[in-house]
Amino acid sequence: MSDFARSLLRPGGYRSVPYAVLGAVPAFPVAPFAVPWALLSPAGWPRLLLAVLTLAVLLGLLGLLGPVRRIGVAVANGLLGTDLPAPGRARPAWPDRLRSGAWLVLHSGFGGLLLGVDGLLVLGVLMPAMWLNGDQGQFAFFGATAAAGPWTLPVALIMLVAALLVTAAATRGFRAGAIALLGPSAAERAALAERRAAMLAQRNRLARELHDSIGHTLTTSTIQAAAAADLVEADPAQVRRALGTIEEASRTALEDLDHVLGLLREEPAAKEPTRTLTEVDVLAVRAREAGLDVRLAVTGPVAALPATVSREGYRIVQEGLTNALRHAGPGAVDVRVVAGPERLEIAVVNALPGDRPRTGRRGLTGLTERVEALRGELDAGPDGERWRLSATIPLRTGT
Structure with a gap:
């Protein structure tokens, strides 16, 4: 069974009806401005054609507004079941505005056409009810007339099926058009990729x-x-x-x-x-209370460090003491923090256990990434009979 045939069995295949109704909404406030222009032409088809063209132009201009694009994407996702990414807060580029304007015109135009066709087909479904009610009137079809009778039953069924087919086909058409005209452009896809990368980071x-x-x-x-x-x-x-x-x-x-x-x-x-190196003594106190012999030495104006550097320095000392609590052998743990004029230097040194330490690679990998983001260096490994975690972070660009 094809996708289109399966859509006839699902309620979601007929979402084009409420979508078409919603497409007619922008036409109401715009229509009064199209009437004066239509009155300039002769009565009859020329006037109607000019009114339709003027209405289309005004709808297209309305679609150039940035909020219209965001609303269009939200409505398509909600009613048609599309999965279009929401436009960013930045003002849309003119090619995207033009696509939005074209879609608003098509949405309103084809929506009105769908409602008209469905309305005529549904009226045909009422023919058997009129006949069963005793109405013996004549029905006209394309210039031919026929008296009410049993034939209205199969005709009504055919018209009902036709209405369902037209509505389901319109749903698929609306979806394809929305994806083509409201979907992200190359620039929007690049912006989406940047936002996703920032979110993952x-x-x-x-x-x-x-x-x-x-x-x-x-x-x-x-x-x-x-x-x-x-x-x-x-x-x-x-x-x-x-x-x-x-x-x-x-x-x-x-x-x-x-x-x-x-x-x-x-x-x-x-x-x-806010955890910064100004609170490094708190880390030392907690580690001492947990049983470590921590010898802390802080040199230089730690409080004057840039906030980002100070936060990362705090995390470095925290990771070093955590690993010492887990893996250090007997002996003192030396923590040295030196805030110099050009760089921040941190070292956490503890004794190695007899079976060599497990290095806590996940935490050290995360620290390395963060230190490198600040153009610094981080090293961790055995140093003779001791384990050393050391980091150097420059405080001046180009250092």
Whole structure:
């Protein structure tokens, strides 16, 4: 069975009727402006033809407006079941405006023609009802007349089938025309591809943010909970401190999660949490409470760093301490942050475990991408008997 035959069995195959009705709406406010021009021609067909041509020109001019194109795409997607991408907020180019104007003219013209044809065919369906009601009048067909009778039944059936065929064919025609004239141009497709690339980049950034924030919180909380379980009877004060750390870390992670989920839902989210190197001491305190011997050294005006650089620096230290919590051997963890006039340097160094560390490649890969986006460099790997995570981010263009 062909697609057209299958469309006759689906209600969606007859969407052209409401679409045609909606196409007549723009003609009503425009029609009064076409009447004065039509009155300049002789009565009869010339006047009617001039009125139709004037109405078409006015509809075409109306279609040049940017909002008309956006409305046309939305209506086609809603009533015809097309999947046309919505035009961007930028003003459409003139070729796209011309296509929109042409489509508005065709939409209104063929919509009115469809309604007229369907109206005549549906009137034919009423013939058997008139005959069964006792009406013995004459029916005229193309100049010939026939008395009412049983013949009206098959004729009415034929006209009903014809109405369904015409309506289904019009639906397919409307869809093809909408795709051709309202579909994206090459420039719009390029803009759509850019928006999609930006959206994917944003989602990747959010995934990295979640990995850094939630991963650090879960690691810290797991270690703190395990330590608290061992000390619940021997050192209740230490247990309370551990639970406080877990609560604070969880609250911070919930703030990050709420912000990210709000962005994914495209709804107004809570204000984006600002985590910068000015809070690096908080990371050190949490890591110490989780059992690490953290030696933190901060040099230079960290508060004066560019916001983007400071945020990435915070994430670098966070990832380094998270990996140390998971994999470091016994010994101190040295964290060094140097904010110089030309570059930011960060190093997190910890002892290697006996079986060599698992490197946490997913987090390090995300950090590398973000540091490289700032024209910086990030290295991670064994350095003698210790594991070193180091990053250098330039603060001046061309450095």
